Amino acid sequence: MAPSLPQCLFCGKRSRPSTGLPGICVSCHIGIPWIRSPRCQTCGRHVGCPDCSRSREPVPIRCNRSAVAYTSDMRELLGQYKYRGNERLAPVLGLMLDNAYAILQQEQSEQQQTATLQSNSSRKPFSARNPNHLLIHPALWQADLLVPVPVSTVRLSERGFNQAEQLAEVLTLRRGIPQLPLLVRTHHTGKQSSKSRSERLADMKHAFTGNTDPEILRSLKGQLDLITPRLQKRPLQIIIIDDIYTTGSTIRACAEALHQLIGNLGYRAEIYSLTWARS
Known part of the structure; x- marks a missing residue:
């Protein structure tokens, strides 16, 4: 048989x-409705994005990349995991998020290589005897830290887990990028899916702050000490992890709190975000 x-x-x-x-x-x-070629280079949306084009406010992240479009099938899938507690889905959703990391990594690696080539070409004249002197093979871009979006104590009590932490853990295991809970939620904001864009933006303002727990700060300083030589040439590269990007209000609030936390330690931060889905 x-x-x-x-x-x-x-x-x-x-x-x-x-x-x-x-x-x-x-x-x-x-x-699966993968997002392989984001139409908006800022928020990673797969269709036209009026939000990024009409906003004149400074954006506290370099860009967001999402694994999938938030279709009805993906909404049902996330509901099984997030609201009905099917935690068996966490590893496969994390693997899907890893596809978004691979896209971000390739984009940033290509930008680094272009910048290096331009810098070299402005300093060195072309040599016919050495036509390949500008060809370089830099290492792939790699983030320094993953920071999951924290959930409120109300949500944590309801679900028993933080979905962003579980998704980030898959990336930590696959990519070797440490994860640290550098953010805390200052208040419970209620369910966001039923709110308008303006309501979400107002709701999320000051909803997060940097985690000043002494043990967390010691862990952060330990990570910073390990990569100090790199940080003399560039900012600390942080990726915020969440399950879904809708208006970007959550990501922006988190990024602003991270900039302040890292700045208070005497460093600069370059912040990105990865989400499983983009609405």
């Missing part, structure tokens, strides 16, 4: 498993 096919974590059916995403079937894998 042939062995039975595994049950897909997404659709619940027994079907041929995907080789790219363990735990889900081939059909569900094919149907």
